[in-house]
Amino acid sequence: MAYQFCAASDAGDLRPSHIEKAMKRFSESDIHSEGPREHGVRLASVDALAAELERNGVVALPSLLTAEQLRGMQTAFAARLKRLRWNQFDGYQRTEPYRLMIEDVLLLDQGFVDLAVHPLVKEILARYLGPAYELTEAKGWKSLPTKRDFHGWHGDMWYDQTVEKKVHREIKLAMYLTDVRSGAFNVIKGTHQRQHPHNLKRAEIKELPMSDRIELAGPAGTAFLFDTTVVHRQGIPMLEPRKAIFYAYHDPRVALQGEDIYYNRYHPLFLNAAFLGNLSEEDQRILGFGNKTNLQPAFTRHENPPLIQRAYSASLSVSLRMEQFRERMAARWRRVLGMRPKTRY
């Protein structure tokens, strides 16, 4: 499959914010794609992008996907956002007021998998994370408009800081699925790899070098990589809904923090067989094929679902019995009246 580095946006004349312009942007001619996934990424440009990531803890990428790939992802993502997940209805999860979460986006569309193992992404990740990294989480969310500061400055906590003395490397690949003018990803460049990641306290926030703040606004398809120890946050205010995906790559052998084991956050990826054609051995490794390190067999969540779930389940049982009864009565009347049975679909 050939990869094109093209603008894939419904943004009209949307321009990156002035802060984003400060980021070094790479043009189509900097990075070439010349056929198969594994070839054709110009090494000089890859080195420059990797060096920028190393220096700033964040780097904006050239457009990675075709307009068609992006459209497929947007359509599949929007379909999952139609309703809350319940019983046989797929949908989003909601555990907080301002975000609708879609777990396991690799199930949704080919584009999500293509992005995960994009040659440019792999080249940069290999330089930054070494040869043993895997994709350990692939999710996205729709952020709802709010002026509330619900998601403060932080580094992402994932490894067990009680046993791991080293500041471990993890990279997130982010991509917007909508044009983002407000509530963009914000980062303080150069703050990565300095300390174990955590939620920053008020006193620490006061000390942040705000002149190094970068705000990554941009059209749908805008993609960037960041070291998750870099101080970052979702921007405020969020004036219109924002859809974005975030993939986390790290070495799966590093001991996970207790909270993430409890919630089984870094379970082996859930994948869709339809999208797994033509994967190289390296792609299979990155997607964690056959790696059971973080598998928790027969996992069920430890918390009890809320009372409302039990009320729903009870009312579902009652309504299924009532529906069965109604169908039996309707069938009886159709027989008496000599009518043909109706199909539902």
Ligand SMILES: O=C(O)CCC(=O)C(=O)O
């Ligand atoms: O949604 C955003 O812009 C911020 C994402 C974030 O903080 C994270 O992925 O850790």
